[in-house]
Amino acid sequence: MLEVQNLSMRFGGLLAVDQVSLDVQEHEIVSIIGPNGAGKTTVFNCMSGFYKPTGGKILFEGREIQGTPDYRISRLGMVRTFQHVRLFNSMTVVENLLVAQHRHLNTNLISGLLRTPNYRAQEQKSLDRAWYWLKRVGLLELANVDAGNLAYGQQRRLEIARCMVTEPKLLMLDEPAAGLNPSETRDLNQLIVSLKEDYNVSVVLIEHDMSLVMDISDRINVINQGRPLASGTPDEIRNNDDVIKAYLGEA
């Protein structure tokens, strides 16, 4: 469903991403790994419309989307998270989920003021969806707490729930396990697999936690210094000499 062809991104004299290609099929978890500064997040930023790539193509369901503004890309069904949690901190947990469904509601100001049946039905629907996801990520009791007051692991889960209420086809997670303890990472692991299995969402993952990556990825792309280094199944990557060299240095 997503295809990145020979993507390049140049910032002045720095070629941050050089000829990176990758693809994501439906019902698949694909990871992007690589040492710090390899250009993983830059690839993500190009895919999600933050940057306009200087070369190459990005195709989502057959449409070229490189350089499309970010809000349009999210409307196509590609949603992302960031390395740093970016919730609406002074809104409550449930409000965070409601506001994410803003564009799904076909209501206008007038119907909101008059509280027409249609408006109420739509509000109810988005509330139901919000409750469902709160239950799913185990934040139901915290629904009316300000998002900024949640523990870090809870914020991470809320962020994923907020992506999911928009009913995406492709979820892009930038280091979702960063800062989580091992048990939280295990929960996250299960959650991501269930997104794929139960909700038929494809996932692109940037992650440093190798146990997570090896566990859940269907395929892995390794990037080093902006260039593609290897790609394949977790087993192939684990035994790839180039990858081992890039990570551990040469003996």
Added chain:
Amino acid sequence: MQDLLYFFQQLINGLTIGSTYALIAIGYTMVYGIIGMINFAHGEIYMIGAYTALIAITGLAALGIAWLPVILIVALVCAMIVSSSMGWAVERVAYRPVRGRHRLIPLISAIGMSIFLQNYVHLAQGSRNIGFPALIEGGFRFGSADSFQTSISYMQITIFITTLVCMTLLSLFISRSRIGRACRAVSQDLGMANLLGIDTNRIISATFIIGAALAAVAGLLLGMYYGSIDPLFGFIAGLKAFTAAVLGGIGSIPGAMLGGLILGVAESMTSGYLSGEYKDVVSFGLLILILLFKPTGLLGKPEVEKI
């Protein structure tokens, strides 16, 4: 006894002026909260609201309509519509094309907009002040001691009630409605709101429109209260409302309300006990003190830089 009554009179006058400052200040604070910019044309939008109301009142008088509620409602609606369109246009012309550039650029284009609107009204309506009919006359007197009487006019009561209604509606709108929810989201993280598919351009337009509509209400009220308007009418009021917004904590709507009231009371106390000429000295002095000792304002939250 007389001292106390005198104090009450100043308090009433101060709260009257203060609540209209608060109405205007909301426009500054909402726009700042969303895009982090001061809308320097906001005072002019308020002035245009007052002019539109006056034109509507004159027009109705020419048509021979004399029933007060009709006059007030028509004037209010006309003023709100014209001012809202102005607010919308200011954003489209002076802000949107230069959004994302260096902060000074929209600041300068907004000042340009303000100068343009002021001079346009100078040309179209003349630069002399025009009398504004006092449609609501009379008042209560209560408590008198010796030679002093405390009074509250119906006009002042109208100002209180209208302001209270506007504030309540706005608070409900922001906390309950979908667009209000989206406004809060955009003000916290515009980029993220965009990513979640919220049409941030529409939300930004909405804040300019709401702020302008409230300024128009203030324009009609203060026009009637003062009894005359001129094209520079918006300049000082704009500065005062801006001060009120900063005083209360720019970006915070309750802050703008509180800031407006405090500023109004401070001014009328100064006029009452010191001298009317010290009024502006005190209000801008307050601004300087707040900026020195609590730069985020009374209800503003300090910005936490995450590392």
